[in-house]
Amino acid sequence: MFGITADLLIIIASSLAAAVSFALFAFPFLQRSDKKQHVKEVVERKKKELFITAKEEVTNRGKNNQSAKESVATFFKVKQMAGDMGDKVRIQLIRAGIRDQKAPLIYMMAQIILPVFLALFCIFIMAAAEKEFTRSATAIVILCAAAAGFFLPRIMIKNAAIKRQEDLGITFPDALDMMLICVQGGIGLEQTVERIAEEISEHSPILAEELGFLSAEMAMLNDRRAALADFGERVGGFGKSFATALIQAEQYGTSVSLAIRVIADELRDIRMAKAEQKAASLPPKLTVPMILFFLPALFIIILGPAGIQATAAGLGSGG
Numbered sequence: 001m002f003g004i005t006a007d008l009l010i011i012i013a014s015s016l017a018a019a020v021s022f023a024l025f026a027f028p029f030l031q032r033s034d035k036k037q038h039v040k041e042v043v044e045r046k047k048k049e050l051f052i053t054a055k056e057e058v059t060n061r062g063k064n065n066q067s068a069k070e071s072v073a074t075f076f077k078v079k080q081m082a083g084d085m086g087d088k089v090r091i092q093l094i095r096a097g098i099r100d101q102k103a104p105l106i107y108m109m110a111q112i113i114l115p116v117f118l119a120l121f122c123i124f125i126m127a128a129a130e131k132e133f134t135r136s137a138t139a140i141v142i143l144c145a146a147a148a149g150f151f152l153p154r155i156m157i158k159n160a161a162i163k164r165q166e167d168l169g170i171t172f173p174d175a176l177d178m179m180l181i182c183v184q185g186g187i188g189l190e191q192t193v194e195r196i197a198e199e200i201s202e203h204s205p206i207l208a209e210e211l212g213f214l215s216a217e218m219a220m221l222n223d224r225r226a227a228l229a230d231f232g233e234r235v236g237g238f239g240k241s242f243a244t245a246l247i248q249a250e251q252y253g254t255s256v257s258l259a260i261r262v263i264a265d266e267l268r269d270i271r272m273a274k275a276e277q278k279a280a281s282l283p284p285k286l287t288v289p290m291i292l293f294f295l296p297a298l299f300i301i302i303l304g305p306a307g308i309q310a311t312a313a314g315l316g317s318g319g
Contacts, residue, residue: 094234096160096244097206107153121145164206165237171204172238173271175211179319183257189246190218210235225250238267 019304089104100106122145126133133141182192197211210231217227225247232243242263249259 053090062314091233092157092161095164095236096157097164098157107157110153111150114152116149117144118149161236165235167204167240168207168210169271171200171207171269172242173264175200175204175207176242176260176267180257180260180264183260189224189256190215193218197284210239238270241267283301 089107093099093103093107101107119142122141123138126138126141178196178199179192182195183189187195193211194215197208197215200211201208213234214227214231217230218224228243228247232240245259245263246256248254249256264288
């Protein structure tokens with residue numbers, strides 16, 4: 001049998017290090033192809049969904065036996081009962097990146113179940129505690145727990161939507177510049193959107209996915225304005241401005257490339273203004289950490305030697 005020597009351990013460690021280095025080097029390139037393939041799959045899946053939906057609408061067009069009067073009455077009854085809450089919830093969830101059809105129902109159920117669960121949990125904890133609580137304190141704790149359970153899903157969805165819009169806002173002006181080059185080169189808007197979705201899939205998968213949905217809707221739907229309006233509702237923020245600019249350009253017959261150039265410049269100015277605002281807010285934020293952590297250490301370094309010398313001099317004179 002061969003003994004394990006130091007040279008053998010060095011060879012094994014070097015081989016493992018070389019393999020790990022090669023894997024780390026090759027992984028981004030493999031991931032890039034996977035992201036592009038994912039965007040293509042998203043576009044194809046969206047096209048199939050739109051085709052199936054259109055086919056079902058055509059098939060069921062003459063099969064509804066309910067009269068028009070009863071249909072309108074039923075619609076307004078449901079609208080009056082549910083209000084616009086369902087639409088608002090659906091838009092919030094889509095802007096947060098949640099597209100599941102059951103998501104609005106789960107969201108509403110969470111707003112009902114979480115307050116009850118947290119209130120019962122607080123009652124159980126307070127009942128198991130040795131200390132007795134007054135009725136007012138118990139009521140306040142239960143109300144706070146119920147309020148926290150009610151607003152927790154809304155806060156989580158809102159934070160996810162804000163984070164997603166920030167991610168979209170970073171790469172959206174650059175994507176508009178690439179769109180401008182394609183449009184000026186004579187490529188159609190549908191092909192431009194699909195091409196840009198594939199190109200930016202490495203840097204911003206979220207924007208690539210949204211542009212993929214837009215290209216699928218523009219290819220399958222007859223109304224381009226409706227596709228752009230849906231894109232603006234899904235993305236919000238910069239996406240809504242982009243959709244509005246293109247809809248107005250198509251409505252009034254102006255140049256699409258000019259509209260894209262104007263909105264790209266505007267979004268870039270907005271992004272620079274936000275960066276300057278964040279930079280200007282840094283000094284007030286750094287004041288408290290500097291006072292708590294930097295200045296005490298600075299005083300110890302400056303005054304420490306003088307204090308040691310004074311203490312030593314006092315001990316010497318006393319001896």
